Amino acid sequence: MLVVGAGGLGAPVIFYLAAAGIGHITIFDDDMVSRTDLNRKIIYREEDFGAAKQARGKAAQAINPAFKYFPPPDQRQCKEFGPPYVL
Secondary structure, eight states: OEEEOOSTTHHHHHHHHHHTTOOEEEEEOOOBOOHHHHTTOTTOOGGGTTSBGGGOOHHHHHHOTTOEEEOOSSHHHHHHOOTTOOO
């Protein structure tokens, strides 16, 4: 499963996909978790502040221990959507 963006819409999508039993999600988002994200986006926690959004998913793992989230192998592909992630 591929989720593009882990912000206002993508964050709850990631959470709900994990709750539905999806076990592997790749997250494309080149933004960092800010303080303003913590009260509005359900997958981020205080310890996620300053981290890359595409590398976060602990809240989703809390409801589905089998859930695994993966950033793209190359950070540049997040902006370019190049191989191996051609949409």
